Amino acid sequence: STPSGIDYSKNPELQGLSKIEVMDAVIAYAGEKNMRVILDQHRSAPGAGTSDNGLWYDGSHSEDQWVADWQL
Numbered sequence: 001s002t003p004s005g006i007d008y009s010k011n012p013e014l015q016g017l018s019k020i021e022v023m024d025a026v027i028a029y030a031g032e033k034n035m036r037v038i039l040d041q042h043r044s045a046p047g048a049g050t051s052d053n054g055l056w057y058d059g060s061h062s063e064d065q066w067v068a069d070w071q072l
């Protein structure tokens with residue numbers, strides 16, 4: 001899907017990229033600046049706060065799927 005909320009006049013290099021490609025570009029740029037990025041996932045489904053079960057997986061998102069999603 002296409003990302004939203006990007007000002008392409010200030011970030012033209014992100015135009016036409018997928019959400020994962022935008023994330024890759026941001027992380028690559030941070031690396032060029034000797035910065036590190038920590039990805040943090042609080043819940044499997046949209047909403048505020050952590051998942052109700054306190055875990056990174058639930059009945060609709062298995063632990064194996066969660067791990068696979070982080071492997072590119």
